[in-house]
Amino acid sequence: MFKLFRYLKAYRLQVMLAIILVFLQTLSELYLPTLMSDIVDKGVVNGDISYIWKIGAFMLLVAVGGMLCSVAASFFTAKSATGFGRTIRSKVFSHVESLSQQEFDKIGTASLITRTTNDIFQVQQVLTIMLRMMVMAPLMCIGGMIMALSRDAQLSWVFVVSIPILILVILFVQSRAIPLFRKMQKKLDALNRVMRENLTGIRVIRAFSRIAFEKKRFEQANLDVTNTAIRVNKIMAVMMPAMMLILNFSMISIIWFGGIRIDHGDMQVGDLMAFIQYATQIMFSFVMMSMMFILIPRASVSATRINEVLKIEANILDPESPETPEQTIRGTIEFQNVSFYYENAEKPALANISFKAGPGEVTAIIGGTGSGKSTLLNLIPRFFDVSSGRILIDGIDVRAMSQVELRKKIGFVPQKAVLFTGTIADNIRYGNEHADHEEIQHAAEVAQAASFISEMAEGYQSTISQGGTNISGGQKQRLSIARALLRKAEFYLLDDSFSALDFKTDAALRNALKTEIRDACLLIVAQRVSTVMDADRIIVLDEGEIAGIGTHHELLNTCQVYKEIVSSQLAEEEIV
Incomplete structure (x- = not known):
């Protein structure tokens, strides 16, 4: 996954700002329990109202500063992560466009769509989380431990028991979830493939009355994805209750033994309150790290799939000179x-x-x-x-x-006429983006398409649906020929x-072509x-x-x- 992070270079300023702001936010959160402890131990216990107001105002200032840092960090994180996702999508699309048909077929259309959308989204989401948690979780964990030890070293034995149990839970969930994430992406490929085949082949499916069969195929693929997702969520569902249970038992232990230490005069009430908050921060830092340990491997699977596409070397290359x-x-x-x-x-x-x-x-x-x-x-x-x-x-x-x-x-007309969503004029102009309306009309007339275009309600501005499904096969062929003629090729x-043309239209078209491209080389x-x-x-x-x-x-x-x-x-x- 880290190979893809080279595309973050363009956003390094936003990344650095996000990291610095998260660092400052974490420091503010670590400092607040200490201030609260001082208010209790020095202000409340001594009845010093002015001290309470002074430290309280400072606490408010620190909290507002932390909030502003959090908002700004979220902004820069989102900006860099979404920009990163846009860059990767552009790189994958451009690379796929440069591949030959043989290389294109190695991965398949359905998988390429999944990799360009879902897989890149997974990596983008994890980057968003990493830019915040990667700094916050370790800093809060280490800082929280240092601050807790400074308050009461003897009570810190609670962490010696609870933290290893937390780590074991994280490792257990991770070992079960990661293989399922890999399966999930492959099953999404299969679902995407079935869906695409159904949408593109809907006429054939209806013609042969295979709707029930295709529904069964889709339900099977959908069920595979659903069952895998349920298995992942069941495993993930174990983690949060287990962590909360460990956290709550840790809190009970801290309050129990902390109360005894206060009773013996070895600890102050404010220190216990601060210790509880630091313990909570430490535990939640492990929750954040556990989410990173789960999501990073999942994103790593997606990143591997993206890199597989980017690593394919195009066999058809331009010469150096x-x-x-x-x-x-x-x-x-x-x-x-x-x-x-x-x-x-x-x-x-x-x-x-x-x-x-x-x-x-x-x-x-x-x-x-x-x-x-x-x-x-x-x-x-x-x-x-x-x-x-x-x-x-x-x-x-x-x-x-x-x-x-x-x-x-070259003016090329493929065996299967391919049209794009847009107007008739847009589709013909695909052969020459600078062509004016008169040139488009002339190309259509030579291709014997002008007659049916004039009968359409909006003429050349009539809309062509995806794949040209709202016109006949012969009309698609004539528009494809008009598109090629507009290129004025050699x-x-x-x-x-x-x-798909009738004999009369076929003959008329060939006669028109003789005059139109008499100086060009024509292969039919x-x-x-x-x-x-x-x-x-x-x-x-x-x-x-x-x-x-x-x-x-x-x-x-x-x-x-x-x-x-x-x-x-x-x-x-x-x-x-």
Whole structure:
């Protein structure tokens, strides 16, 4: 956990002020019983009213000073702890954003959400407690013992008996609670995962009438978290009554034996009153330390989980000296003997892929399910890095380019259309934040989205719900294409982006694209033969390898795989 505290450097002034103020607050609380003892022994016993007023006023001044120190310490503690939490959340989010898909999948979405929210909150809360108790508890314990000994050394044997018992109780609770805290965080991951799957897959759940089954899954995950929390709370519930019992027996012993010492003239009444208060402070300092011993290990579990994320090293990194593409060969993509393996895979997803595409050309990629079409496209913007071979963009290996500069050149439309909460205009403008309304409208018209947008009540200001659940699949695809077109890129990568479109819209969109991006290099992954027939180049993939490259007519004569795909989709008179 202490590794994370390096992010407190920006708040070191607030931390130092909090510690100093807590120190002063503790000193004031330790001094008050001594003043009260003096009032009783010197003022009340002697009937000295002026002394009582004088020391009473001083007590009030000390108490007010302690209160002000406490309020100020709370302010600086909260400011530094919440700032620390904000910094850690930002660091984790930024780091996760830099990871490749393979590294992202190692931890999982549900666990990452838990680590970014619940785990960081746990560490933040413990830091808040530590900044106050870390100073107050030891100082109050040691200071209280010194002050108690100064009042009556012989009566201090009560601490020799009670403190070891307190420590044993703390160690017992800690040994039982810490393993359960570890389980708790893992069970929260599982609950988060079930909840996320239910929310994102609600349509499928309803379509297959699996609501009862999913309720049972959620109840099971929820029950696991609840049962673990109950077990933790049962153990924690033992600590406070046990400590209060020890404290009360200690008080009884102090009053009993203190009364005997007063009766024998070995101790004054004021000293006994002060001794009782110091004993209370010592016992409660152990209660505070016990809470620290319980909460710090729990936060340590959370901190370990956060550090696991921050320790993951991104495999896809920018080069130290990025290369600049030559102006003469802009708009070209070249694959040179590219092979790619997914992690722990026995067979390559792609093997020995070589082809070249230039500006103004349409290159289509077709093949059966699992043939590697989307994988090929994902290698270009470096969502994954090739296992062997090279991919050249404008004559430069993509690994020799800055990721930001590389992706600025690309207008990407993913296989699964992804939209964000906000307006239609906001979603299209995602491709170019500086675009004006006319540019947004033009992109929508080319993407064949203008017609359905105009029919919506608020047009381009109509709200898109999370994930775009309030519009159809075809509408989402068209908005995704409009977003990519607004980028005015050198390369457009369309990953099966016409699958939800009817044939009429598909044809209209392809015709519009020819004019709109005639100087750009266009790569289309498609399942439909009708979508790729007019391409300048068709690449046929079969089990990760190129089965054929050529035009539609060339492949009909030379590629059996392509011929089978065509015959399965088109009537005989449509093929030629």
